[in-house]
Amino acid sequence: MTSSVPRGSRRRRPVLVPAAVLLAAASIGAVAALGGLREAPPEKPPQRRAGQEIDQDVFRTKIEDALVHQVTFDGDDPSAPRHTVLDLSLRIYNDAEVSVPLAYLENSLLRVVSRDGEKLMVPGSMPGTGDTWLYDTTVPGDGAPSRLLPPKRTSSVIIRLRKRSSSGVDSGSAKYPDLLEIDVGKYENHEDALTGRRIAQLVTGDDNKPIVAAHVTVPVRKVV
Secondary structure, eight states, rough: OOOOOOTTOOOOOOOOOOHHHHHHHHHHHHHHTTHHHHHHHOOOOOOOTTTTTEEEESSEEEEEEEEEEEESTTTOTTTTTTEEEEEEEEEEESSSSOOOOOOOOOOOEEEEETOOOOEEOTTOOOOOOSEEEEEEEOOOOSSBBEEETTTEEOOOOEEEEEEEEESSSOSSSSOOOOOEEEEEEEEEEEEEETTTEEEEOOOOOOOOOOOEEEEEEEEEEEEO
């Protein structure tokens, strides 16, 4: 007479685990023992050259040229003193339905430095208030220069930079950079929950600092 197998004594089949899973688990354990997983290095922003378009959402921007030359601040007086300036020329398409103040463009230039790291513009500062460099941004026109970018149009924009001397006015002997490195931010529209108005704000990262949408290298021409 054949006896039956008691319950609970049935042999269990071995569970097969793929070798790749075992290797992955072993690797994670080894990394954890050595101090954990390393964070991936941050991605570098897209590199752009002078003349290439940058999508800033509200604007489509081309930083076209940088020129050091001499100008008079009184165009009606040919004998007026001449001053050395650096003109940064841009082409801006304003994609908004309304005119946009140039302050939005200025604030989106997150970093404007020379080859050796000297700051030429500080985001959020008022034009003409820099410690070493003064700047003024205008939309040239047939009449008086404007501080507004008209809607749905491409406008020429000039950012005029001037180095302050010890006397307060550049004597022409100041050293101007031969290369500019510019970090450009990007905007996104936010709707105010109370008013329903849409406001353009710079896109920020987890650290609440503006994200660099593009890094632009601009050679500086000199005719002085």
